[in-house]
Amino acid sequence: MRSYYAVLAGFGVLTASVILAQADLLATLLTSGFSWLLVVVIAARAVLAGVQGAVVGRFAARTKSLLRKRILSAETDRAGEAATLATKGVDAADPYLTGYLPALVTAVVVPVAVIVRLFTADLASALIVTATVPLIPVFAILVGAHTKAKTARQWRLLAKLGGHFLDVVRGLTTLKVFGRAEAQARTVRAMADAHVDATMRTLRVAFLSALVLELLATLSVALVAVPIGFRLLEGGMTAHTALLILILAPEAYLPLRAAGAKFHAGAEGLAAIRETEALAPAMVTRPGIRRRRGVPGVVLDNVTVHYGDTPVLSGLDLRIEPGEHVALMGPSGSGKSTLLALLLGFVEPTHGRVLIDGVDLRELDLAAWRAEIAWVPQRPTLFTGSVTHNIGFGRPAGDAARAAALDDVVTALPEIGEVGTGLSSGQRQRIGIARAWARTDAGLLLLDEPTARLDAGTEATVLAATRRLLEGRTAILVAHRPAMAALADRVIEVKTLEHV
Known part of the structure; x- marks a missing residue:
């Protein structure tokens, strides 16, 4: 994971550089004229996104393969939970690895780069963005703490359901002989209903938190845009600077909004990975002594x-x-x-x-x-x-x-x-x-x-x-x-x- 974070940080720095160059060239296009450099920068941003997607996808595939191997080689008697994690659980880790983690790294790098550029363009706008940007992660953390417990409970219920269902299927003949099949069917239905309820509660939190984050980002951009409009009308700011700030300000909030939107899918994936760690902790390989074969004492x-x-x-x-x-x-x-x-x-x-x-x-x-x-x-x-x-x-x-x-x-x-x-x-x-x-x-x-x-x-x-x-x-x-x-x-x- 350390090497993965380093690669994502590199992509984040390149993305931030392209965003700043693109904003400057767009402002120039709208005030002075067209430049072929803008086409190059837009193409570079598209290529960068494609390369990042390929690298992230390859890493996620390798990680999921390693998780499955760890689960399948685990010395555990929780066969039902292992089967659930090896199938649905490992697949649930994909949004965390390919969506949330890249968005999280970008959300750290890009806003910092945008704020630094805004300080060189206009102090007042930079201060507004600096004051409002932290509100989004603060609210995200508050919502995330609530979501973490709900998602963990959702996965525990799913693993319990999978394990119990496997046991019922294996013992179905015996249950039919002793007339307990219908009782176990009711138990499975009750466990499935509990998992559905937990999933719906998690989704409600996800939708409400997305609304809160979008509202915060929109209001924050408005706090920047409205004063710029008045200053532009009064002649206190050039058109190029005003356009540059209006283009850059949403870019400061966009990565945070994207990370917030992917948080709930990422939380589900992280819960699945933690369940895998609990079921099959990573084995620390150590050199061992090989004894001479024979009848031991x-x-x-x-x-x-x-x-x-x-x-x-x-x-x-x-x-x-x-x-x-x-x-x-x-x-x-x-x-x-x-x-x-x-x-x-x-x-x-x-x-x-x-x-x-x-x-x-x-x-x-x-x-x-x-x-x-x-x-x-x-x-x-x-x-x-x-x-x-x-x-x-x-x-x-x-x-x-x-x-x-x-x-x-x-x-x-x-x-x-x-x-x-x-x-x-x-x-x-x-x-x-x-x-x-x-x-x-x-x-x-x-x-x-x-x-x-x-x-x-x-x-x-x-x-x-x-x-x-x-x-x-x-x-x-x-x-x-x-x-x-x-x-x-x-x-x-x-x-x-x-x-x-």
């Missing part, structure tokens, strides 16, 4: 994790030897999944350290470290395509499918839907197991209750695949059922903080 040294003000883990000490299999058992909310998130690098400890073979995880190359982890979550994310593609993501997956007892599924279902349409819960879970099998170079295995929602027969199949998967790897298993815990060398009971 893991140590949690006095680890405490807070989500906001809420403690999830407190003073946790744990040592897991290379190749050891550890099962974590305990009630929901005791921090078992948070411990896995720590090892995946999704969460950083508030206090304490996570050591991998004696090296702080924060010092490791995170991408290289994650490449050494096979993770089986509670609900594996599935994509539209073949079962083998969902397992190997383009790499050979036949052996992994056979290891997870998925041969019959590969044959029977050549194509599956985005949320695993056509698959049972056990088959989805076995795809997660097969993905871990496909990670042949992974030395650490993390399993987050892979059998929590399976029947006894399916659980036995998944456990058999998991038992083979554990061989030769360090493993941490989050388990609720004794059958899963039986696969571990050691069982650790994790308690909620209120029971500690």
Whole structure:
């Protein structure tokens, strides 16, 4: 953005220079005669506007592409909000980048240049313009403070609506089975109505503020024009000077009016960009240590994790030897999944350290470290395509499918839907197991209750695949059922903080 502001400032200075030259030549045309230089200046102003539009458009396209990449690569469970921001949200940033910011920079440079020129032409007119020009940004700031809150609320409601709607669509089958579809439809309609109301309130403020700014600018120009008319009639001012001031005075207010007119569209875009920053903050790249591949040892040294003000883990000490299999058992909310998130690098400890073979995880190359982890979550994310593609993501997956007892599924279902349409819960879970099998170079295995929602027969199949998967790897298993815990060398009971 700093380079973008510098480019806009350069265009602003060139625009101000062309405006001053054009005003002088127009006054000369009306009092003395035609000059071909005026044609050159007008053509230069048109070319300058076209070049600025092209540069601004290219920057906006690049910025929107970067924002979308940031959203799509964000590690977030707010899928609905991410989808809304990646589509409508990023597009809403366009008026801010291509309209408001260029107008804002021009509104800073051009009025200053015009006022300086007016001081060399007529002191009284220059003082009037100097006194009235600040009124427009003052009123714009007052209106903008009110608009900012309304626009932020509008975007929060839109993101909430998008997220809830996506969840409803994904769970529509279950909602129909339990007779809750109509209730959720009413909820979506109510949220949509709230967003419409917020949008209309924002638009009303936009229209009223535009009226206020236009009225201020018109009255300010009149304060300059009326005295000049009387002085011209009395012979106290030359025609060239009078025309120069009358041409320049509106130019002092025009950029401010343009910035004010684009403020509300810009405020919407800025709110969308801030929502993107909140959802997917910019990652600060840092050089990390690449450990030698192999089966790792893991140590949690006095680890405490807070989500906001809420403690999830407190003073946790744990040592897991290379190749050891550890099962974590305990009630929901005791921090078992948070411990896995720590090892995946999704969460950083508030206090304490996570050591991998004696090296702080924060010092490791995170991408290289994650490449050494096979993770089986509670609900594996599935994509539209073949079962083998969902397992190997383009790499050979036949052996992994056979290891997870998925041969019959590969044959029977050549194509599956985005949320695993056509698959049972056990088959989805076995795809997660097969993905871990496909990670042949992974030395650490993390399993987050892979059998929590399976029947006894399916659980036995998944456990058999998991038992083979554990061989030769360090493993941490989050388990609720004794059958899963039986696969571990050691069982650790994790308690909620209120029971500690």
